[in-house]
Amino acid sequence: EAGVTQFPSHSVIEKGQTVTLRCDPISGHDNLYWYRRVMGKEIKFLLHFVKESKQDESGMPNNRFLAERTGGTYSTLKVQPAELEDSGVYFCASSQGQGRTSGRYEQFFGPGTRLTVL
């Protein structure tokens, strides 16, 4: 079974440009999460989809970030326009279930996209 995949693995862009990251979750996983790790800091939650709906977007830093999950399958995260502080590794994760009894529905992480904004 394929795991969570992310594309591209690396992206180098200039400040002010636009970048779109893609995540393909594990087939059948309704829950999809985006996280990012800025250099030297913690991995921070960005948002959570249940199917195509945004369940929680409390971690989105500002309106330059737009996440979509049309059809409830893959998701994209667009940064427009990119700023220097957006550099970091963006992780996507997916899980089957949710709720207090579903801790065993672990979040499976992709390899991440390393974004560098120059």
Add this chain to the structure above:
Amino acid sequence: GEDVEQSLFLSVREGDSSVINCTYTDSSSTYLYWYKQEPGAGLQLLTYIFSNMDMKQDQRLTVLLNKKDKHLSLRIADTQTGDSAIYFCAEKRSGAGSYQLTFGKGTKLSVIP
């Protein structure tokens, strides 16, 4: 505070035990996790513990939870060179109907042959 705290580095000799410590923040967190990240790879779930447990053992891994002190530890017995990686402690908080994971900065474990 808001942060999950971990020491940043740990160095051990092959064959010794490694103990990675973590202090979390939310007493209502129901699950606590240890993830491993090898170079160039994503995060791999190593183990998790439910908040009503004190200890969980899984082969070479032992997780200890002190809920009163909000302290979590991961012990790796007979540490091997393949255990060299970054280990992240994470807690599962509830917020806005979601169960986001809150991570520490990660502990880089170096195993000396």
